[in-house]
Amino acid sequence: xxxxxxxxxxxxxxxxxxxxxxxxxxxxxxxxxxxxxxxxxxxxxxxxxxxxxxxxxxxxxxxxxxxxxxxxxxxxxxxxxxxxxxxxxxxxxxxxxxxxxxxxxxxxxxxxxxxxxxxxxxxxxxxxxxxxxxxxxxxxxxxxxxxxxxxxxxxxxxxxxxxxxxx
Amino acid sequence: xxxxxxxxxxxxxxxxxxxxxxxxxxxxxxxxxxxxxxxxxxxxxxxxxxxxxxxxxxxxxxxxxxxxxxxxxxxxxxxxxxxxx
Numbered sequence: 636x637x638x639x640x641x642x643x644x645x646x647x648x649x650x651x652x653x654x655x656x657x658x659x660x661x662x663x664x665x666x667x668x669x670x671x672x673x674x675x676x677x678x679x680x681x682x683x684x685x686x687x688x689x690x691x692x693x694x695x696x697x698x699x700x701x702x703x704x705x706x707x708x709x710x711x712x713x714x715x716x717x718x719x720x721x722x723x724x725x726x727x728x729x730x731x732x733x734x735x736x737x738x739x740x741x742x743x744x745x746x747x748x749x750x751x752x753x754x755x756x757x758x759x760x761x762x763x764x765x766x767x768x769x770x771x772x773x774x775x776x777x778x779x780x781x782x783x784x785x786x787x788x789x790x791x792x793x794x795x796x797x798x799x800x801x802x
Numbered sequence: 803x804x805x806x807x808x809x810x811x812x813x814x815x816x817x818x819x820x821x822x823x824x825x826x827x828x829x830x831x832x833x834x835x836x837x838x839x840x841x842x843x844x845x846x847x848x849x850x851x852x853x854x855x856x857x858x859x860x861x862x863x864x865x866x867x868x869x870x871x872x873x874x875x876x877x878x879x880x881x882x883x884x885x886x887x
Contacts, residue, residue, distance in 0.1 A: 672887055692886070693811050695879060698863035723886060735887055755887060761865070763879075764886025765811035776812045779856075779883030796883045801857050801868065 637711060638718045641703050643694060645726040648736055657718045657740050664717050668747035669738040670755050676730035688769045692725045692734070695763035699723075706757040709792075710739075713753065714746035721754065723764065753790050759783040760796040803828070803874050805836065809850070810881035813857065816850035826872075833859050834868025836878050856883050 638657070650671060658664045677686045707719050718740035728734060737754045741747040766777040779797035787794040808821045830839050837859070841848045851857060860879040861870050872878070 694886070695808070695810055695860075695863075695881070698860060698879070701863050702865075759887040760884065762886050763810065763860070763881065763884050765882065766885045767811070776882065777885040779885050783887075796858070797856075799856050801853055801855075 637716055639704075639707055640720040640722075641700055641707070642722045643696070643699055643725055644722065645724060647724070647733055648722045650733075650736060650738075653720050653722065653736060654738055657720050657738050661717065661740070663742060664740045665742045666744040666747040667738060667740045668744070668751040669736065670751050671733055672735040672755070674728045674730050674732045674734055682770075686770050687730055688771075689730075690728045690732075690769070691767045691774075692723075692728060693765045693767070694723070694725050699763050702762045703758065706754060706761060709757070710750045710754055714741060714750045716741050716746065716750055719750070719754070721758070723758070723762070725764070756783070756786040756790065757792070760787050760794045803830070803872060805872060805875070806877045807836070807840065808877060808879040810879065812882050813850050813880050816846065818846050831872060832868060833861055833866055833870045833872065833878055836872065837868065837880065851880060857881075858883055 654667055654669060658667060674690050677684045703721050716739060720738040722736040724734055737751050739747045739750045760783050768775050768777060781797045784794040784797050803826050805826055806823045809817045809819060814820050830836055837851050841851045858881055859866055862876050
């Protein structure tokens with residue numbers, strides 16, 4: 636069984652500790668790729684530095700864990716993975732805080748890089764999380780982006796999260 | 803049919819509720835029909851679940867569409883496009 640860790644938590648995480656845990660006791664791991672998403676204080680080209688004062692992350696308990704579990708299964712069918720860790724924070728965050736960690740272990744770098752990116756692309760459009768930013772104008776829900784759907788479609792997975800209509 | 807309804811993010815704020823439960827009439831058979839039935843309840847539901855806004859839906863913790871059939875006791879959720887990661 637490939638070790639899979641999925642956690643939704645309010646507290647921060649330690650990238651080094653998580654990567655060590657992912658490969659602990661394994662001598663078949665040849666590559667670990669990791670991605671950390673971080674809370675910014677502004678959106679370049681849209682608002683000035685300092686515009687985002689804080690962020691609140693909401694999720695759908697139960698469905699979120701299920702959705703992430705399904706995307707990890709899909710990744711395991713596509714690449715020969717030796718371990719996966721996905722940690723996503725919820726609750727109150729500040730600019731500079733870590734939001735999400737995806738770490739993937741495999742024998743070779745190709746699978747590790749690809750699966751890490753695939754999992755992040757999947758998470759952005761298919762996992763029920765919502766960001767609300769505190770700005771000088773008050774609280775504002777973040778809009779979904781078409782570019783995130785396009786990123787997932789590159790992997791041959793249909794995605795219309797940001798589309799304006801209803802299905 | 804007994805159905806529990808959950809709302810998240812901007813939809814939750816617009817409805818003014820995080821969850822509610824209803825015994826739906828037999829004419830309500832799909833997730834889209836639940837949305838339409840809820841919209842007729844009052845102005846808050848009508849605005850939050852308006853069909854001209856992007857609205858995503860789930861049934862029993864799985865993303866679905868308006869044509870998805872209800873099952874007795876299922877949990878239906880309405881929410882805006884997701885923005886995690």
